[in-house]
Amino acid sequence: MIQNYTEQYAGLWEKCSIQMPEFSCVYLKRDKHRKENFLDQFLETINAFRKDRIRGKSYSEVELQLFISNIRDFLCNGLDFTDGQLELMFSDKMLEITRTFVRQAKAFDPDLTFNDIFQACRNMWIMNGLQLIMGIPMQVTPSIFAYSMLYPYTDNLIDDPNVSGFEKLVFSERFRNRLSGVKLESRNNTENAIFRLVGMIENEYSRNDFPEVYHSLLGIHDAQTNSLKLLQQKNLIEDAEILKICLAKGGASVLADGYLVAGKLTEEQRYFLFGYGAYLQLLDDIQDVEEDFAAGLMTVFSASVFRVSLDEKLNKTYWFGEQVMESLEFFNGQHIELFKSLMRRSMDLFVTEAIAQVPEAYSRKYVTAFEGFSPFHFLYIRKRKEQFAPYNGFLLTAIEEFAFAESLISAG
Template sequence: MLPVQDYISHFIKMWEASSDELPHFQKAYTKEEKLKHQENFDAFQGKLKDLQNVRNVQRLKKDPAKSFFPVFKNFLQNVFDFEAGHLEIILSEDFKGVSKDFFYKARAFGPELKPENIYQGMRNVWIMNGLQLMVQVPIKITPSVFAYSMIYPYSDNFLDDPEIEHSEKLQFSERFNKRLNGHKLPAINFTEEQLFRLIAMFEDEFPRESFPNVYESLYAIQQGQTNSLKMNRQNGISDAEICSICFEKGGASVLADGYLVAGKLTREQEQALFGYGVYLQLLDDIQDVKEDSLAFTHTMFSCLPEAELGKFVNKTIHFGRAALKEMECFDTPNMNDFLGLMNRSIETMIIESVGLNHSWFDKAYLKEIEQFSPLHFSYVRKKRKQSKSQRFTMFQKYFNTNVQEVEIS
């Protein structure tokens, strides 16, 4: 058995020891710098429209500088100030083809899925691609990378659907857990049929007898998801239980990512990946505070009073920096660049989430944290109104029906 409870206890202690004071950031942005970044953002959106216009395809092929990746590099550099070492990782040749490969595989596997469902899985692909880099295996869509990333659009959406009865969700979790443990069950609905096909992909790549911890990690994430159902019920769940469930669900998810990439991990690597997953879960809770509150979902963040929300954000950043420090146990070339990229990306999303959920924070904290955003919070909110998710919009534009016609490299 994987020592999941030990990892939960370890990171709860790290959380409790984390400061709730405003963290130190490398750069604060002036009003003029923010306006310049916003101009660059608007220019990037204009260039994306060119990439989406079929009539421009031949012209774009003749001018590689205007194809997607050079434009995207400019965006990351001139809007969000990613460093050269970060860009080398994001835009390496290894990473360029995997997103498109996943998209077409996902569309073939689940033609009923909407683009936003596939994007949901794509976010996990990017995490697993990063882990492939860390454990120094080829960066590609393996059967297990594909299968685990596709589980999210099916299982998570089923468990999160407010229209489905709690008892039905428990039955689903029980049957899914049995299948993860190797029991051959007949599928009773379409969701189960798809999920059981995905589990078979794990079994083909990682035989159960040779890779037992792969399946222990899958059981751990399923157990975490099942326990998280308690957070959707008004049953007097304690703050300590909420914290434990939050850490279990997030940590187990990335631990499973690691096992499905590497097959085998050391105890130190297990713990580091678990902490990375906890950090990503805290990010999700900050991003989803409005939705969680309206749905009466208990998270560590959604139940806090306004005066405490800023302290929670500060604490999350301090915790994340300490948790990512443990990732140094992976002996990877350019590990500092990789960890810097991870930290920069997550902290950017945390600060953006504060700006998007501004009505939940007191004005003093908003003014304090906005200094470290490359964009004005009002601009971020305006862009979000134009599109529910700017990242998803980029995904749609990149993978529109004409993508095969566009030269992107």
């Protein structure tokens, strides 16, 4: 299934236009200066909040709600999210879900860092969005919690320089066996946590009644394992193969999201979810192009960056996303058009900021044209880069601070 979808979407990518994107928002210099003032004020608020929490200050719920209100104001006045989009992001239900997830994560493992929990939250929010468009009540189900939590653990192990390559290969094989249904005794605390999370999924979805759930989990595991070629076989893989590996990794991930949300999917839903995940992977790779290049990790973008401009590849990514979003017509949940507009606005900001951060990867004419779509001057963005931590983006920085404030409320 994954190979079939990979081939289909690779074909779609090749057919996508290389024409410049058509963004709805164009900003004049006076607009940018005004919005930069909003961002300056917002960063001052964030820095004060960070200093206070380093000093161990306790916050009242009123103070935390005021901070969350400041985040919402910035997203409205600084980044031009609409009232409807913000209501979707900051609804009482979403706040409740975030608090519930943070409480469950801390109860599951008190030693988890906030960054680990935030990484898990990001995946949970994607799955909440899928619940919305599928017409399923938004909540933290055992499988949503478990799947979202799996990847801080596995990523931390794979990224740990103190764990040998051989140990990582052994873990990968043991993890695959556990996903296949083999009962294994855990060898350490990390394996114990991972195996417990797989057990949560098994308790919600029986392997006999929902075999596709487990096929999808094996699919993302195999796609991630295959993606190691992008680091290990530099200069030995052709561009077409790099594209397919990246599409498979992203597509398999969100396809698994869908199965863990709904248990069963229609063919049309599977097709959209795979494409949606592939699109998100391409956007991640655009954001990370400089880091990937430095690490020797080949992606659609880092494989040729600084040798040829990425103008056409970024244009193709934009139109690829437009094609994917058309498939939302296969869903009958709530707020489909609002969800689509929220995704478009968020992705436009990610793409624009990615160009601002690494302008040398694009032609000068292209950078100049894209700066017109940015609410901030590109030079301003680069000067503020160190304050957009840890994910380097003004949108994700805002969302990260929101999640941290919510984690403090949930602990209260």
